[in-house]
Amino acid sequence: ETGVTQTPRHLVMGMTNKKSLKCEQHLGHNAMYWYKQSAKKPLELMFVYNFKEQTENNSVPSRFSPECPNSSHLFLHLHTLQPEDSALYLCASSQQGYNSPLHFGNGTRLTVT
Amino acid sequence: GQQVMQIPQYQHVQEGEDFTTYCNSSTTLSNIQWYKQRPGGHPVFLIQLVKSGEVKKQKRLTFQFGEAKKNSSLHITATQTTDVGTYFCAGQTPRSNDYKLSFGAGTTVTVRA
Numbered sequence: 001e002t003g004v005t006q007t008p009r010h011l012v013m014g015m016t017n018k019k020s021l022k023c024e025q026h027l028g029h030n031a032m033y034w035y036k037q038s039a040k041k042p043l044e045l046m047f048v049y050n051f052k053e054q055t056e057n058n059s060v061p062s063r064f065s066p067e068c069p070n071s072s073h074l075f076l077h078l079h080t081l082q083p084e085d086s087a088l089y090l091c092a093s094s095q096q097g098y099n100s101p102l103h104f105g106n107g108t109r110l111t112v113t
Numbered sequence: 114g115q116q117v118m119q120i121p122q123y124q125h126v127q128e129g130e131d132f133t134t135y136c137n138s139s140t141t142l143s144n145i146q147w148y149k150q151r152p153g154g155h156p157v158f159l160i161q162l163v164k165s166g167e168v169k170k171q172k173r174l175t176f177q178f179g180e181a182k183k184n185s186s187l188h189i190t191a192t193q194t195t196d197v198g199t200y201f202c203a204g205q206t207p208r209s210n211d212y213k214l215s216f217g218a219g220t221t222v223t224v225r226a
Contacts, residue, residue: 040218041218042117042216042217042218042219043156043201043216045213045214048213056213090155090156099143099144099161099163099205101146101158101161102146102148102156102158102203102214103158104155104156104157105155106154106155107155
């Protein structure tokens with residue numbers, strides 16, 4: 001059971017494709033996040049949005065482009081990806097501030113061929 | 114920057130035995146959170162520790178925050194097959210306007226029946 005919904009669950013795309021990942025949260029949170037989870041690596045924070053404003057961009061390549069139209073929706077637009085971008089992409093939400101746990105979506109398993 | 118290290122990376126446990134996983138930070142933390150990710154699933158928040166020396170229990174799981182607020186541990190007693198998964202710790206540093214969580218790489222637990 002999750003209050004954070006991600007689509008699609010699985011995505012296979014070629015290096016020349018353009019696709020988008022979608023995330024929606026139903027928890028009334030004001031912060032949303034994109035994380036990348038690769039095998040044998042810690043969770044990597046990619047982007048943070050607080051009150052729809054992007055507050056973090058952890059040196060993510062420009063082939064990843066986030067969009068946050070409102071506090072409930074978050075997108076990750078993908079274009080000209082590389083095979084090493086294959087990973088599980090997790091969306092999460094929280095209330096901004098200390099002591100606020102993250103609520104993760106089920107993730108999108110991305111494979112770049 | 115802040116680093117959160119977890120040991121061991123892998124824990125193979127005989128069903129019914131106890132084990133402990135450890136989390137260490139290079140800097141003092143304002144709080145530490147623990148998450149569990151089942152195989153094929155997404156991280157799920159388990160608990161948060163805020164006070165120095167704090168100990169919290171959830172059934173067979175005991176979480177502890179160190180006195181210096183730089184380390185934490187998760188102890189599981191009488192391990193069951195339902196304990197299989199990866200356990201992540203994540204810490205926040207007490208810097209103003211920076212609520213980022215730094216995740217450890219996780220301890221992946223397998224159980225021998």
